Amino acid sequence: HNKEQQEGKPSHVALETRSGQSKQNSAGPLHVETAIGPDGKPIVEADNFADLAAKPLIEAVVDEPLPPATAGTTLKFPKRQENLPKWADKLPLYDPMPKCLSGPPPSHKTRLTRRFHIDIPGPELAKLRKALCVVRYNKAIAFNEAINLFSFRYLPYLLIVDLYGNILASHTMDYLTTLVAPKWVNSTTISAIQKRYGEAPASWVARTVPFLWNVETGRTVEVHFKPPGFLHHDIDYSPISQTFLTLHRYVNKKKNSPGYNVLFDDIFEVNMEGKAIWHFNGSYHIPYIEGQWTAAGKHPDSDCVDFRVRWCRDHMHGNTVFWDQEENVIYYNAKHTDSFWKLDKANTKIVWAVGRYGNMTLYDKNGHRVEKLFKKSHGIEKIGDNHFLVFDNVYKDVNNNNIPGSRWLEMEVDPVKKVAREKRFWVAPPPRYAHQMGDADRMPNGNTLMSITSTDLLTEASMDGKIAWEMSLPAPPHGKGGKWWIYHAERFMLTPLIKMESGEENVLIRQGDATLRLLLWNTVRVRYRAKGTVQVWRSAEVIATAAFTFEINWITTKLKVDIPVDRLECGLNVLTIKCTNADDITGELPVNARYLC
Secondary structure, three states, X not given: OXXXXXXXXXXXXXXXXXOOOEEEOOOOOXXXXXOOOOOOOOOOOOOOHHHHHOOOOOOOEOOOOOOOOOOOEOXXXXXXXXXXXXXHHHOOOOOOEOOOOOOOOOOHHHHHHOOOOOOOOHHHHHHHHHXXXXXXXXXXXXXXXXXXXXXXXXXXXXXXXOOOOOEEEEEEOOOOEEEEEEEEOOOOEEEEEEEEOOOOHHHOOOEEEEEEEEOOOOOEEEOOOOOOOEEEEEXXXXXXXXXXXXXXXXXXXXXXXXXXXXXXXXXXXXXXXXXXXXXXXXXXXXXXOOOXXXXXHOOOOOOOHHHOOOOEEEOOOEEEEXXXXXXXXXXXXXXXXXXXXEEXXXXXXXXXXXXXXXXXXXXXXXXXXXXXXXXXXXXXXXXXXXXXXXXXXXXXXHHHOOOEEEEEEEEEEEOOOOEEEEEEEEEOXXXXXXXXXXXXEEOOOOOEEEEEHHHOEEEEEOOOOOXXXXXXXXXXXXXXXXOOOOOOOEEEOOOOEEEEOOOOOEEEEEOOXXXXXXXXXXXXXXXXXXXXXXXXXXXXXEEEXXXXXXXXXXXXXXXXXXXXXXXXXXXXXEEEEEEEEOOOOEEEEEEEEEEEO
């Protein structure tokens, strides 16, 4: 690519526009992070920082068909500019990906339940449909009610996809625009960071703003404000206060080590007018300490290239702000510190921390004291009282020659005794490994969905380590390093989910014990307690009603509903339990209740 430009020949690497036309890349050599040409070979990397800063950040796009998935295809680690350690290409690939499974198209019921729309142009839609390859689906153990939501880090598409790989809905952004960290804020609206790259050398740094998209109406909202640095990795939105919680990265040139600038994170709460109404100062609360700084981010150019600053140390590299809006606390995870913090938002102070920078004593699952529980982790989430789930990127198993693997890790924290310990975990078998990015989410049935970004896999595993569902995306002709880069996928349901606590849908009702014990989950995983109502129907009449609030983040909601026995008949009663959430979406569960009168 560089040689052809130097010789005055037209470059065969093009950038696509929204109109489908090909726009010639005249800005010279590509950015070092996007170096992959149409021949499959790396483009020559920039070796001068001044040259690097003048190049567009968006990667080249080559208009070629996607390769079909074939039986026995194995995933290989990239050999390009990903800075992988030497052992990465030697990992055993003993778990080959089978061919794509064929499934039915979306049902008419699905299309009627929610008003979904697809706005992707035909040629691009055909490519995406080929790429979404479901390779494993065990209905006996999978979370079958789930639907997937995800975006691509360097492509302008946000997709809603069912478990067979059918695209149910999409939102297509403008040229050179992507969405980062999409998540549901209620049953119809998604929040994200809108990231727009500039084309001119003077504007190649991305512009980032909070973003909302209503899936059913198509309406979008952008909130513009000017914080220090730029938004990155994660964002949360509260429909109650109508404010965003945003994570910002910036270079602090005042608090630096000798010869180095230091990259910090700040957290802001921003209202819909773009005004910051709350601020957590990362450099003040989590200061840079020379002896504790990890070498994970010591490259002088890559860490702070977005700021055009050389010799910079990425001290924090935050990637998660989990806003528990019920308790008004924030769980903040910082990759380069191997730690996460609980922040008291009302008083803007640290409550406790787990990890290398923390104040907890750490124990593994066997009760052995350890220096750290996770390394380069992502996606900290609260899954119960003082119980947390995290995507542990680099776990070295001493029983497997210390070869790193990625795992989901469940931890239990005792803030009184200042102890944190492993509770359970599952290490994804090779080639499932994410040396960067990634996420883990707990499903209502106990399974965990892992976004294994570096190998372009979405993997759902049961609690006992069986793979219940898996989607593999073959290498595309576009995307950074020939990858799709799904940072993390969200799951949701079309309607609220209802289960009997006993696990049976046949119940006995006696005089003096006429209570239905229910387990409930909202359609989406949100960080506030949304309102709900349960009604018990017999024939065409409502015989019982109960109001409640859902637990946050798909933590199981338990509810007891008392049934008036005078509304039942002796013997078999066919009941219908209906659960309606605050968005007026209703789920149903039929129950056979035998009344022993």
